[in-house]
Amino acid sequence: MEAVITVVGKDAVGILAKVCTACAEANVNVEEVTQRILRGTFAMIMLVDMSQATLDFTAFSEKMAQTGQAMGVDVRCTRQELYETMHHI
Amino acid sequence: MLDTNDILETIQMISDENLDVRTVTMGISLLDCADPDGRKACEKIYRKITTCARDLVKTADEISATYGMPIVNKRISVTPIAMLLASAPDADPVWYAQTLDAAAKAVGVNFIGGYSALVHKGFSAGDKRLIESIPQALAQTEYVCSSVNIGSTKTGINMDAVKMMGPVIRQAAELTKDNMCMGAAKLVVFCNAPEDNPFMAGAFHGVGEPDCVIHVGVSGPGAVRAALAKLPKDASLDQVAELIKRTAFKITRMGQLVGNLASQRLGVPFGIVDLSLAPTPAPGDSVANILEEIGLESCGGCGTTATLALLNDAVKKGGVMASNHVGGLSGAFIPVSEDDGMIKAVERGSLSIEKLEAMTAVCSVGIDMVVVPGETSAAVLSALIADEAAIGMVNTKTTAVRVIPAIGKKSGDVLDFGGLLGYAPILDISSFRPDVFVNRGGRIPAPLQALKN
Numbered sequence: 001m002e003a004v005i006t007v008v009g010k011d012a013v014g015i016l017a018k019v020c021t022a023c024a025e026a027n028v029n030v031e032e033v034t035q036r037i038l039r040g041t042f043a044m045i046m047l048v049d050m051s052q053a054t055l056d057f058t059a060f061s062e063k064m065a066q067t068g069q070a071m072g073v074d075v076r077c078t079r080q081e082l083y084e085t086m087h088h089i
Numbered sequence: 090m091l092d093t094n095d096i097l098e099t100i101q102m103i104s105d106e107n108l109d110v111r112t113v114t115m116g117i118s119l120l121d122c123a124d125p126d127g128r129k130a131c132e133k134i135y136r137k138i139t140t141c142a143r144d145l146v147k148t149a150d151e152i153s154a155t156y157g158m159p160i161v162n163k164r165i166s167v168t169p170i171a172m173l174l175a176s177a178p179d180a181d182p183v184w185y186a187q188t189l190d191a192a193a194k195a196v197g198v199n200f201i202g203g204y205s206a207l208v209h210k211g212f213s214a215g216d217k218r219l220i221e222s223i224p225q226a227l228a229q230t231e232y233v234c235s236s237v238n239i240g241s242t243k244t245g246i247n248m249d250a251v252k253m254m255g256p257v258i259r260q261a262a263e264l265t266k267d268n269m270c271m272g273a274a275k276l277v278v279f280c281n282a283p284e285d286n287p288f289m290a291g292a293f294h295g296v297g298e299p300d301c302v303i304h305v306g307v308s309g310p311g312a313v314r315a316a317l318a319k320l321p322k323d324a325s326l327d328q329v330a331e332l333i334k335r336t337a338f339k340i341t342r343m344g345q346l347v348g349n350l351a352s353q354r355l356g357v358p359f360g361i362v363d364l365s366l367a368p369t370p371a372p373g374d375s376v377a378n379i380l381e382e383i384g385l386e387s388c389g390g391c392g393t394t395a396t397l398a399l400l401n402d403a404v405k406k407g408g409v410m411a412s413n414h415v416g417g418l419s420g421a422f423i424p425v426s427e428d429d430g431m432i433k434a435v436e437r438g439s440l441s442i443e444k445l446e447a448m449t450a451v452c453s454v455g456i457d458m459v460v461v462p463g464e465t466s467a468a469v470l471s472a473l474i475a476d477e478a479a480i481g482m483v484n485t486k487t488t489a490v491r492v493i494p495a496i497g498k499k500s501g502d503v504l505d506f507g508g509l510l511g512y513a514p515i516l517d518i519s520s521f522r523p524d525v526f527v528n529r530g531g532r533i534p535a536p537l538q539a540l541k542n
Contacts, residue, residue, distance in 0.1 A: 004096060006096060006097070006100055008097070008100065034093055036093065038097070043093070043097055045093055045096050045097075057154070057155050058151075058154045058155070061154060061155075061157075074100075074104070076100060076157050077157070078155075078156055078157035079155050079156050079157075081156070081346065082099065082156045082157060082158065082343070082346065083095055083096050083099055085342045085343065085345070085346045086095070086099055086339045086342045086343055086346075087092065087095040087098075087099075087339065089410075
């Protein structure tokens, strides 16, 4: 199962490292990362593979949100179908 | 790969613009629960609802967590209870309401609709008893919602039923006057009521529906308003309509996804997506604010009906493409107390009950969550219902009245319901007496469907 992790907030040192560490701890494989600065806001999107994850989706999602809170950024984890459905016919 | 901007747009719509799935509603047929013994019927009803909807709340919460989108309400609609009452002439209708309330609490939903009667052409056994019991039923329960269909384009308007509903609304408010007249806020009077409406307080499970079904009601006025705010002020109305369509498409796709997932996981057929812009009292999540964003100084002024017509049509055009089955009310809602922009428009004196009535000719659904002075007579309420029903009947659309006489309060005071129902300043309503008209009773004949002008 693939999921999309989005990180939005103020840029700081080590955001990518900390999010990736949290993924690794749950045995979630990072497949693709894009990041950019939009109007001064840091925005990163990661496509991850959760098929071997040691946590279930809800628990992983909470773990990521907490990781984000500790850094003062908004981290969300969502099944990718949501975006595909909303933006593609 | 997914487009970064698409993803960020979705996140922004959910986190900043109050985009959500407003309701996942399970429709349950109770026709197989009818019994001449009212107590036995209630047992069957309780068992059926708690079996069918056992996993509804849990499943919706799981979908919400996994897909990152809020699902605000989980609800149930059932077969109009008047149909079950018909076979139990000795039963007290209020037992049925208490049973629905208990079942709703047991499965964890926040409203259950279907304490209803369909009397658009006349009363069958059970209908009058149900209507007369509505005030008691709503006062003695917390989650039960009631609706009565008193007219349709094909049958005309049952004025005997309209005459009954004025006093019923007043009694519902009087019996709950210590609780913000909440009884009247849970009672809707319809013309052309849809049988698959997932929204409260007017939801019931029509007789043409399957035994059990999942309907989804989407929302998102905040997202539409935010999208329009980015358009330049001199962009043409073609561009405005186009942008609303695009946004409505995205919102509806989300609803369709939730409906498919809920239907799959619960093993229940998927019914419809209701493409409605349902506002909330949260600032910005308002249909009135959309009209103001299109270019009005304040909702209720001249131009309101035209902008609302454009909005309503564009929402449907965008939504229809995004869903394989559309139904319910599908249109922009204009409930006064639930819409921050409407409340402000009333406070600044730009929105009157007469303008609201005009607006209902071009959108769903009607005079909704409008609070009128406590001394408003039952005949005036009945006549207001007749006016709204006439608009629905002639225009082949659904219209409804959910009006709350604020017992003990007068024009200019405020009634605060709290939560999703919001608060509302009390609107002035004409007190000229329509009593002779209302007391005539009988039926207003169905309108001609040709020679339309």
